[in-house]
Amino acid sequence: MDPETKRLLALTGGILVLASIAGYLLSRRATTDSSRATIANLNARIRSWWVMAAIFSATILLGPTFTTVLFAALSFLAMREFITLNRTDRADHEVLFWAFFVILPLHYFLVGIGWYGMFTIFIPVYAFVFIPFRRVLTGETHNFLASTSRIQWALLICVYAVSHMPMILRLPLRGYEGENAKLLFFFVLTVQLSDVLQYVWGKTCGKHPVAPQVSPHKTWEGTVGGILSTVLVSTLLWWATPFQPWQAALMALLVCLAGFFGGLVLSAIKRDLGAKDWGNTIAGHGGFLDRIDSLCFAAPLFFHITGFCFGTGMDPRPPAWLLEWIGR
Amino acid sequence: MRSILAAIMRLVTGVRRLPALPHADGPAVYFANHASHMDFAVVWAALPDEERERTRPAAAEDYWNATKLRRCVACQLFRAILIPRREVTRANHPAERLAAALEAGCSVILFPEGTRSENGETGEFKSGLYHLAKRHPEIPLVPVHLENLSRILPKGSLLPVPLIAQAHFRTPIHIEAGESKPVFLARARAALEDPVAP
Numbered sequence: 254m255d256p257e258t259k260r261l262l263a264l265t266g267g268i269l270v271l272a273s274i275a276g277y278l279l280s281r282r283a284t285t286d287s288s289r290a291t292i293a294n295l296n297a298r299i300r301s302w303w304v305m306a307a308i309f310s311a312t313i314l315l316g317p318t319f320t321t322v323l324f325a326a327l328s329f330l331a332m333r334e335f336i337t338l339n340r341t342d343r344a345d346h347e348v349l350f351w352a353f354f355v356i357l358p359l360h361y362f363l364v365g366i367g368w369y370g371m372f373t374i375f376i377p378v379y380a381f382v383f384i385p386f387r388r389v390l391t392g393e394t395h396n397f398l399a400s401t402s403r404i405q406w407a408l409l410i411c412v413y414a415v416s417h418m419p420m421i422l423r424l425p426l427r428g429y430e431g432e433n434a435k436l437l438f439f440f441v442l443t444v445q446l447s448d449v450l451q452y453v454w455g456k457t458c459g460k461h462p463v464a465p466q467v468s469p470h471k472t473w474e475g476t477v478g479g480i481l482s483t484v485l486v487s488t489l490l491w492w493a494t495p496f497q498p499w500q501a502a503l504m505a506l507l508v509c510l511a512g513f514f515g516g517l518v519l520s521a522i523k524r525d526l527g528a529k530d531w532g533n534t535i536a537g538h539g540g541f542l543d544r545i546d547s548l549c550f551a552a553p554l555f556f557h558i559t560g561f562c563f564g565t566g567m568d569p570r571p572p573a574w575l576l577e578w579i580g581r
Numbered sequence: 582m583r584s585i586l587a588a589i590m591r592l593v594t595g596v597r598r599l600p601a602l603p604h605a606d607g608p609a610v611y612f613a614n615h616a617s618h619m620d621f622a623v624v625w626a627a628l629p630d631e632e633r634e635r636t637r638p639a640a641a642e643d644y645w646n647a648t649k650l651r652r653c654v655a656c657q658l659f660r661a662i663l664i665p666r667r668e669v670t671r672a673n674h675p676a677e678r679l680a681a682a683l684e685a686g687c688s689v690i691l692f693p694e695g696t697r698s699e700n701g702e703t704g705e706f707k708s709g710l711y712h713l714a715k716r717h718p719e720i721p722l723v724p725v726h727l728e729n730l731s732r733i734l735p736k737g738s739l740l741p742v743p744l745i746a747q748a749h750f751r752t753p754i755h756i757e758a759g760e761s762k763p764v765f766l767a768r769a770r771a772a773l774e775d776p777v778a779p
Contacts, residue, residue, distance in 0.1 A: 329743075333595075337745040343700070343735055350740040532745065 254314065257493050261438050264490075265306055268446075272299045291456070297537030302449075305535075305544070309441065313434050318365065320437070321419045325361035330541045332357065332411035334531040338523070339403045344393035348384055352404055356380045357412050364416050367423045370569025376413040381405055410519075410549050411542070417552040424556065425565045429495040439494050440508060440555050443487045444548050447509040448516070451479025468520040471513075480509040495563050507558065508551040515550030586658070587633060590626035594619070594733065595745035599629055603750040604721040608688045610679075611636070611723045612710055613748075614703040614773060615692035616731035619741075624690050624725050625659065627748040637682050638690040639664050639675070662689060664709075676712035683717055690725075693769065701731035703774060706766040714756035714765065721753035724773035 276296040283289045312323040336349060356376070363372045385401045421437045429436070455475025463471045487505035491498040519542065523531065532540020560567060570576075591598060602609075613624050621638035628636055642663040645655040655661040662682055664675040679689050691713075693706035714722060728747040734740075754772050756765055 333743055333745060336742075337729060341732060343731075346732070346735055346738055346742060347740065349742040353743055 255432075257432075258314075258435055258438075261435060261442070261490070261493055262310055265310065265442065269299070269303055269306060272302070294537050299537075301535050301537050310438075313438060317419065317422045320422060320434075321361055321365045324364075324415055324419045325357070327541060327545065328357060328361070328412045328415045329353070330534070331415065331531075331545060332407050334540045334542045335407045335411050336404075338526045338528050338531065339407070340526075341400065341403065342393075342396070344388065344391040344395075345400050345404065347391070348387045348401075348404055351383070351387060352380075352408055356383075356408060360412055360416060361419075364419050364423075366572050366575070368571050368575070369420075369423070369567040371571065372416070372420065373569075376408050380408055384408075414549040414553050415545065417556040418548065421552075421556055421559075423567075424560050425567065426495045426559070426563050427565055429563075432495075435493045436495065436559070439487070439490055440552070441548065442490070443483060443505050443508050444512045444551050446486060447479055447483040447512055448547055449479075450482050451475045451513070454478030454482070464517060467517055467524065471517070476513060480506070480513065483509050495559075500562075504555070504559070508555050511551035511554050512547030516547040518550065519546035583633070583658070584630055587626040587630075590619075590622050593743070594623055594626070596623055596627050596748050599627055599750060602629060602632055603723050604753040607720075608635070608683050608686055609721045609723050609753065610683070610710070610713060611688065611690045611725050611750075612693050612769065612773065613690070613725040613727050615694045615697050616701060616727065617697060617734035617736070619734055620692065620697075620727055620730055621659070621661075621690050623727060623730065623746055623748055627725075627750075632688065635686065636688040636690060637662050639679060639692070641666050643667060666695065674712075675709050676716060679709075679713050680716050683713075683720060693766070697736045698731060699736055701735075703770060706770050708762060708766070710769060711756075711762045711765050718756050718758075721755065722769065723753045724751040724769065725749065726751060726773055 276292070276299050280289075280292045280296060283292045308323070312319045332353065336352075341349060360372070360375050360380075363375055384404050385397075388397065388401050418437060418441070421440065422433045424433060424436075426433070426436070451471070452475065454477075455470060455472045458478070459470075459472030459475040461473045462469060463473055463476055484502055484505045488498055488502040491501035494501055494504075496504060519531075523529070530539030531542035534540055535544055538544050590596070611624055611628075613620060621640065625633055625636060625638060637660050640655050640659075640661040640663055642665045645651045645661060646663055655663065662678050664678065679691065682689055691709065693710040694704040695707040695709070696704075698704050710722070714720075726749040728749065729744050730746055733742055733744050733746060751772055754769060760768075
């Protein structure tokens with residue numbers, strides 16, 4: 254493990270230790286029932302953070318294959334929540350089977366072998382075309398457009414967008430060969446820290462809601478305070494990335510804004526479906542999709558902008574062994 | 582073995598285990614809406630460990646007794662009570678077999694619709710639940726509303742889709758003295774459907 258990775262892990266551990274101490278002190282000071290409930294939820298969140306940070310750090314250290322498998326599992330669980338809340342009907346059943354058990358594994362297989370050309374188009378082209386083809390075979394025309402769109406969105410958000418995170422490990426960057434795990438860590442840390450700091454700023458001095466109909470707890474104070482303080486912290490982490498400090502600041506600002514809008518968009522979808530949380534698997538947070546909502550939209554943007562500005566170009570050709578295998 | 586199987590069922594379907602029994606201790610009749618082949622295993626997996634050990638699902642004899650494998654799964658693994666659906670006589674009456682299990686101190690799981698629903702809606706109840714309640718009016722009848730099972734493994738499909746299932750255990754009901762069959766069955770069905778019904 255190189256010293257920079259150690260410093261990133263130590264920093265994450267340090268933040269969590271501080272959060273746990275703060276949570277403990279707050280729980281001793283809470284007097285009213287509502288503040289006790291808030292602090293209990295806060296502490297549940299912090300405990301879940303320990304688990305999530307441990308799993309994420311361990312898989313990153315284990316290498317790209319493990320990271321790909323972790324994100325494939327995350328996509329599976331997120332899509333499961335997404336489809337469960339969407340009232341899909343009988344005619345969608347076979348299409349959904351394909352989405353969960355064929356399209357998702359195949360897409361992550363492409364991530365695993367690093368075939369960039371097929372990775373970028375597999376879901377937007379092949380799956381996009383296949384889903385209405387399979388659905389039309391059922392002969393059911395009721396809700397046809399809505400149903401196929403829901404499944405296409407599910408794949409785009411939960412699988413395609415999420416898979417750009419493990420793909421960061423394969424991005425060739427100038428003067429940064431073999432160090433991409435730190436960039437993935439930087440990205441996830443920035444987006445999640447932004448979520449946490451927006452929550453902290455919002456709870457302590459939030460007054461004016463940003464979008465009361467979509468997400469009543471998001472305030473201007475929380476959003477601006479959270480994003481600015483995250484940009485500050487992430488800029489100080491520039492040494493772990495291929496960026497200069499000012500570039501790190503701009504990239505952090507970009508992913509915080511994308512994360513903020515991503516969270517809002519998924520809240521809007523959730524409200525459209527009449528739910529408060531996507532699930533109840535992660536104590537204090539809700540479902541998997543509640544935790545990764547802001548990562549979903551930020552990941553493809555971060556991947557492509559970093560690749561465009563700092564990359565040496567992804568190779569779209571299939572891997573050599575595949576060409577050999579099909580005899581070309 | 583059985584508790585491992587139940588844990589796998591919960592992991593696969595996302596069903597949560599009940600923290601406590603919905604009724605006072607003692608045998609109970611769990612009745613649920615029927616949408617998929619997995620239904621009885623889902624109710625069974627959601628029960629607390631001790632209760633699960635003494636709970637026996639009712640299963641259709643014509644299906645579960647048809648091959649050796651099915652018979653083994655139903656009778657050895659789940660200790661199912663096989664219920665004839667056709668050619669019911671006084672000697673092999675389903676209520677008799679279920680009542681015998683209750684009298685032996687077991688709880689039972691049964692699906693009063695008698696068959697899986699085609700469209701996810703709960704169908705009309707057959708009379709089995711009424712006869713059982715009439716014989717043992719003291720035993721609590723626990724409505725269990727299963728959600729999303731018709732989307733996970735619908736009738737007519739062999740391919741499961743991994744959605745999150747839910748088993749809602751409602752407030753237990755009892756048959757009232759002199760309650761007629763249609764009134765009781767309608768009340769039982771309403772208790773299953775509506776979370777606030779008694």
